[in-house]
């Protein structure tokens with residue numbers, strides 16, 4: 001072997017990159033630790049994966065993920081590389097169901113720059129168009145964490161394979177494309193397939209040098225054996241697996257850029273997790289804010305619907321709105337005093353003057369009416385009146401949310417512009433309907449409770 005990969009000098013000095021990757025993973029873990037309980041629950045798996053990535057970096061482990069369609073010989077390939085029956089091989093497609101980590105100890109290899117590095121071969125379930133979506137998904141997720149992917153195929157690429165390759169290439173995964181089951185092809189057909197794989201179709205996806213041929217578990221062949229006396233007999237034997245070309249290629253890639261690959265992979269992984277955390281945090285916070293606004297709008301609706309005197313309506317309403325604003329502030333990580341919350345509510349109400357004014361008139365008129373009537377009349381007026389007040393709180397809540405989203409400021413807008421925008425984007429009728437339903441439910445519940 002003239003081009004012994006072990007003698008190849010690493011192309012890139014990556015100590016700085018490696019340290020940067022270690023700190024980016026560490027930072028992502030620290031960010032996670034600052035998450036709320038609810039965020040942690042959703043991110044539990046991401047956190048586990050980050051921890052694993054941190055351990056992997058510390059150990060200097062290289063994960064080579066074997067990936068591809070079902071029954072292409074992924075498991076057989078790992079067995080042939082390791083030289084033993086470490087993973088299960090079967091004629092039945094879809095045999096491997098979980099991710100298997102197989103330490104490639106026999107290889108006795110260390111990535112340059114990582115004295116105690118270990119190489120691990122990761123067996124994954126096969127991709128399958130028709131069944132096993134979940135398994136395909138875990139295989140993809142495993143490939144997305146790989147330092148190097150062995151993409152195994154046993155024929156020309158179909159659409160599933162081609163798009164999976166594109167996906168990997170788009171995330172900058174280094175790929176070795178393995179054409180397995182070479183024993184099933186004539187020399188000529190094999191050559192044609194190789195030319196196809198090294199040709200234009202996979203340009204920028206797989207480096208032509210990274211296309212290799214193997215036979216991991218060749219079919220038995222009939223051998224003609226000639227005895228010394230010239231007589232012949234035939235015998236069925238299994239040819240030896242052929243994976244040495246692949247082995248060499250793997251070592252060459254690892255030698256040239258192993259450490260850089262691990263660092264790049266970890267850094268991209270941490271960045272991706274960081275983005276996910278950020279996006280989730282926003283999503284959860286917004287969902288919680290919506291819930292808070294809605295529950296205070298309902299509370300306000302009920303307070304107004306169930307109180308007969310206008311003065312109580314107004315007082316109760318302001319207190320509810322101020323508490324809502326304090327609660328919203330907490331969600332956005334801002335502590336606001338009750339008196340500041342009241343001031344904010346007042347300024348929102350002032351900016352939305354015309355809306356509140358019209359509602360106050362409705363509120364006053366129907367409160368007087370409510371005080372004078374009894375029985376069903378009360379319910380009939382309480383519904384629209386309570387809903388209108390609840391709608392007011394809903395709008396105040398949305399405006400306060402905007403204010404907190406923009407770091408306790410109105411940003412470049414005036415409060416009036418913000419509220420006009422909110423009003424334009426709110427389906428008033430449907431909010432009123434939903435509030436009426438809530439009030440209706442509560443009032444009829446109370447009525448039945450009273451009857452008992």
Ligand SMILES: Nc1nc2c(ncn2[C@@H]2O[C@H](COP(=O)(O)OP(=O)(O)OP(=O)(O)O)[C@@H](O)[C@H]2O)c(=O)[nH]1
Nearest residue numbers: 071072073074075076090094095096126215216217
């Ligand atoms: N002729 C031939 N058959 C092979 C070769 N490699 C694997 N096979 C056969 O292909 C079948 C599938 O092999 P596996 O290693 O189980 O394939 P896999 O990709 O792990 O399959 P799943 O885990 O089901 O996705 C088995 O019957 C193997 O014996 C090869 O080089 N030549």
Ligand SMILES: [Mg+2]
Nearest residue numbers: 074075095096
């Ligand atoms: Mg398998």
